[in-house]
Amino acid sequence: MLAVHFGAGNIGRGFIGALLSKSDFTINFVDVNKDVIDALNEKQQYKVVLADENKEELLVKNVSGINSLANPEQVIEAIEKADIVTTAVGPNVLPIIAEIIAKGLTQRKSITDRPLNIIACENMIGASTLLKEKVFEHLTDQEQAEFVKLYGFPDSAVDRIVPNQVNEDLLTVSVEPYYEWIVEDTEIKGNKPAIDGLTYVNDLTPYIERKLFTVNTGHAVAAYLGHFLDYKTIKEAMDTELIQDWVKGALNESGEALIHMYQFEKENHQAYITKILNRFVNPYISDEVTRVGRGPIRKLGGNDRLIRPASLYLEKVKKEPIYLAQAIAAALMYKNDQDEEAVTLQQQVEEKGYEQTLREISGLSGDHPLIPVVMNQLEQLKNK
Numbered sequence: 182m183l184a185v186h187f188g189a190g191n192i193g194r195g196f197i198g199a200l201l202s203k204s205d206f207t208i209n210f211v212d213v214n215k216d217v218i219d220a221l222n223e224k225q226q227y228k229v230v231l232a233d234e235n236k237e238e239l240l241v242k243n244v245s246g247i248n249s250l251a252n253p254e255q256v257i258e259a260i261e262k263a264d265i266v267t268t269a270v271g272p273n274v275l276p277i278i279a280e281i282i283a284k285g286l287t288q289r290k291s292i293t294d295r296p297l298n299i300i301a302c303e304n305m306i307g308a309s310t311l312l313k314e315k316v317f318e319h320l321t322d323q324e325q326a327e328f329v330k331l332y333g334f335p336d337s338a339v340d341r342i343v344p345n346q347v348n349e350d351l352l353t354v355s356v357e358p359y360y361e362w363i364v365e366d367t368e369i370k371g372n373k374p375a376i377d378g379l380t381y382v383n384d385l386t387p388y389i390e391r392k393l394f395t396v397n398t399g400h401a402v403a404a405y406l407g408h409f410l411d412y413k414t415i416k417e418a419m420d421t422e423l424i425q426d427w428v429k430g431a432l433n434e435s436g437e438a439l440i441h442m443y444q445f446e447k448e449n450h451q452a453y454i455t456k457i458l459n460r461f462v463n464p465y466i467s468d469e470v471t472r473v474g475r476g477p478i479r480k481l482g483g484n485d486r487l488i489r490p491a492s493l494y495l496e497k498v499k500k501e502p503i504y505l506a507q508a509i510a511a512a513l514m515y516k517n518d519q520d521e522e523a524v525t526l527q528q529q530v531e532e533k534g535y536e537q538t539l540r541e542i543s544g545l546s547g548d549h550p551l552i553p554v555v556m557n558q559l560e561q562l563k564n565k
């Protein structure tokens with residue numbers, strides 16, 4: 182069985198590749214990073230190391246790479262033959278890979294009517310749905326009508342902390358032992374891909390929102406406030422009582438909103454939070470706040486990990502989300518010359534001020550009650 186996976190980065194190699202390989206898939210990684218692709222073709226295998234005291238190693242075999250910039254025709258050919266297509270490229274890259282996926286599906290359809298599922302494994306609500314929209318922009322009306330019956334784009338939620346890598350070998354990837362991969366099965370075309378460790382559900386919404394608004398919310402709070410206080414890693418930040426309290430405060434707020442929305446058992450949700458807080462302080466992982474805080478414009482989006490739980494808390498719980506607002510303020514203040522979005526964000530702040538920048542990036546209406554709460558927290562942070 183052949184898997185074509187876009188994005189041979191941390192989560193691509195360290196999670197999706199590892200799981201697909203365990204279920205006997207051969208994996209064609211597609212990437213624009215020449216060094217990684219060359220190394221995959223040369224070695225045809227790589228190591229995944231579990232970041233705990235045992236450092237158990239898994240050898241991922243039968244892998245190869247395609248450089249999509251140099252050899253787009255090979256990508257098209259791979260999609261023609263694939264049994265599954267997955268991505269882990271980052272939400273902003275989905276529109277960029279859509280065209281070649283459309284070409285691959287078009288070529289496939291000219292040869293076979295075999296169904297195919299394309300699963301975007303990104304930290305975003307509705308990532309596969311977005312990819313489908315972008316792919317369909319490259320198809321005629323007739324192709325769209327045919328493809329919709331054969332090609333599924335099921336949404337998914339993926340959870341495994343894979344930090345930036347500092348190994349001698351370029352391909353080796355160190356990952357936390359914990360993982361969760363959930364896929365919405367209502368959109369699947371043909372047989373459900375049999376992948377060990379993947380869970381199918383009928384309705385992904387509670388799962389993706391619980392994950393994004395707990396793991397990623399907590400992570401973002403630790404990253405932006407950690408950076409504000411000059412900490413370099415998530416663990417360093419979390420080892421500080423003050424930041425730990427801020428993260429817990431934010432997760433209590435997002436938790437109350439989630440419990441209200443999805444009727445989760447309060448105790449179960451608290452246990453979920455506690456487990457996540459322990460994952461953040463894994464001593465075998467060094468995760469930079471700059472990785473976790475990367476892309477602040479995306480992270481300040483209206484449906485993302487900070488604004489959406491804060492808005493839900495206001496709307497459903499009817500209280501002011503002080504801790505989430507503080508993290509939103511820290512995200513607005515986030516400066517990092519190495520991060521393109523952080524640079525653009527600060528240019529926007531310089532030109533338009535914090536309040537207008539927040540409105541434009543988050544899409545919150547001018548009179549949204551969250552805005553004064555954030556502005557108040559911002560003033561307090563400036564004085565810290």
Ligand SMILES: NC(=O)c1ccc[n+]([C@@H]2O[C@H](COP(=O)([O-])OP(=O)(O)OC[C@H]3O[C@@H](n4cnc5c(N)ncnc54)[C@H](O)[C@@H]3O)[C@@H](O)[C@H]2O)c1
Nearest residue numbers: 188189190191192212213214269270271303304341342343
């Ligand atoms: N690292 C984690 O802990 C983690 C966990 C869950 C989900 N995710 C999600 O997985 C996705 C990838 O994150 P990551 O941490 O692996 O990032 P990463 O930067 O390590 O990997 C992304 C890969 O995509 C490649 N890429 C960029 N443009 C491309 C293109 N046009 N075509 C093909 N490949 C391209 C990059 O070269 C890189 O190898 C993100 O959506 C992220 O939110 C990450």
Ligand SMILES: O=P(O)(O)OC[C@@H](O)[C@@H](O)[C@H](O)[C@H](O)CO
Nearest residue numbers: 304339340341342343397400473
């Ligand atoms: O990947 P991002 O930029 O959306 O978010 C950064 C981290 O919070 C994220 O990568 C987590 O490590 C991951 O989502 C854990 O499952």
